[in-house]
Amino acid sequence: MLALNDAPSIRHAAADAAPVVELLSAEKIYSDGTRALAPVDLAVRGAEFLTLIGPSGCGKSTVLKLMANLIEPSDGRILWWRGGFDSIGSDGRRLAFVFQDPTLMPWARVEGNVRLPLDLAQVPAPLARTRALAALAHVGLDGFAHHYPRQLSGGMRMRVSIARALVTEPDLLLMDEPFGALDEFTRNRLDADLVRLWWERKLTTVFVTHSIYEAVFLSTRVVVMAARPGKVFKTMTIDEAQPRDGAFRDSPRFAEYCRALSGWLAEVSSAATGC
Numbered sequence: 141m142l143a144l145n146d147a148p149s150i151r152h153a154a155a156d157a158a159p160v161v162e163l164l165s166a167e168k169i170y171s172d173g174t175r176a177l178a179p180v181d182l183a184v185r186g187a188e189f190l191t192l193i194g195p196s197g198c199g200k201s202t203v204l205k206l207m208a209n210l211i212e213p214s215d216g217r218i219l220w221w222r223g224g225f226d227s228i229g230s231d232g233r234r235l236a237f238v239f240q241d242p243t244l245m246p247w248a249r250v251e252g253n254v255r256l257p258l259d260l261a262q263v264p265a266p267l268a269r270t271r272a273l274a275a276l277a278h279v280g281l282d283g284f285a286h287h288y289p290r291q292l293s294g295g296m297r298m299r300v301s302i303a304r305a306l307v308t309e310p311d312l313l314l315m316d317e318p319f320g321a322l323d324e325f326t327r328n329r330l331d332a333d334l335v336r337l338w339w340e341r342k343l344t345t346v347f348v349t350h351s352i353y354e355a356v357f358l359s360t361r362v363v364v365m366a367a368r369p370g371k372v373f374k375t376m377t378i379d380e381a382q383p384r385d386g387a388f389r390d391s392p393r394f395a396e397y398c399r400a401l402s403g404w405l406a407e408v409s410s411a412a413t414g415c
């Protein structure tokens with residue numbers, strides 16, 4: 141049987157690691173009165189790959205935006221490395237956000253797009269260039285630095301967006317449905333790349349998806365959210381060896397996790413629609 145609901149062990153250090161970002165009774169009511177999040181308690185630990193999944197409107201993006209400090213909670217608190225957001229920079233920590241849309245500058249070449257965060261931070265040009273090229277190599281795009289975004293496929297553009305996030309060497313990576321618009325084959329390939337990158341860097345990652353398969357393949361922990369207002373419904377630990385590959389996807393355990401998760405999602409979806 142699978143270990144559901146916060147099993148005590150996972151096969152890397154994250155279970156015991158200190159929290160990187162924490163929602164403490166965090167609530168969000170938008171200015172038009174929409175209650176997007178009921179008080180939510182959620183701690184993401186160092187080197188964890190945590191995925192949020194749940195019906196549309198359950199507050200996944202809201203949680204990510206709170207974690208990125210793009211919006212403020214209406215009540216409760218968010219802590220980063222057990223401190224306030226202001227202390228992140230002075231401690232030399234960084235976070236990066238990847239959106240569903242790669243949001244590249246069409247007039248700039250791939251290298252210019254990837255360098256943007258470094259140029260904004262006034263990193264000297266030769267160093268920025270070296271780091272941009274290294275980030276592009278990491279996502280399998282060496283040789284494309286001088287292309288324009290329009291010359292790339294959707295999957296390649298998404299890789300550029302990930303390279304732009306990685307170039308700052310973030311300590312916390314927030315990804316909101318980054319592969320949602322891609323075909324399944326490309327998505328599986330990028331998922332496999334992402335697992336490798338995450339494993340190499342032990343990069344604390346919070347990921348949002350609507351795909352059960354993607355959630356199970358990528359995550360050390362999956363948080364299922366329910367809607368109206370958004371809240372944590374249940375948590376599933378995916379206690380499997382890392383880094384994962386196609387063999388895990390083909391395994392009976394993978395299917396078992398997916399079945400269990402699918403059952404939980406059916407519960408929250410029927411509660412949301414009243415069906």
Ligand SMILES: Nc1ncnc2c1ncn2[C@@H]1O[C@H](COP(=O)(O)OP(=O)(O)OP(=O)(O)O)[C@@H](O)[C@H]1O
Nearest residue numbers: 170171172174176195196197198199200201202203
């Ligand atoms: N800026 C905003 N102003 C008002 N309401 C908002 C705002 N952003 C989100 N909401 C509302 O808050 C709730 C949660 O939205 P959120 O975008 O976090 O959900 P989600 O789980 O990411 O959905 P999806 O899966 O469709 O991306 C929804 O009811 C949404 O309509």
Ligand SMILES: [Mg+2]
Nearest residue numbers: 200201202316
């Ligand atoms: Mg969303």
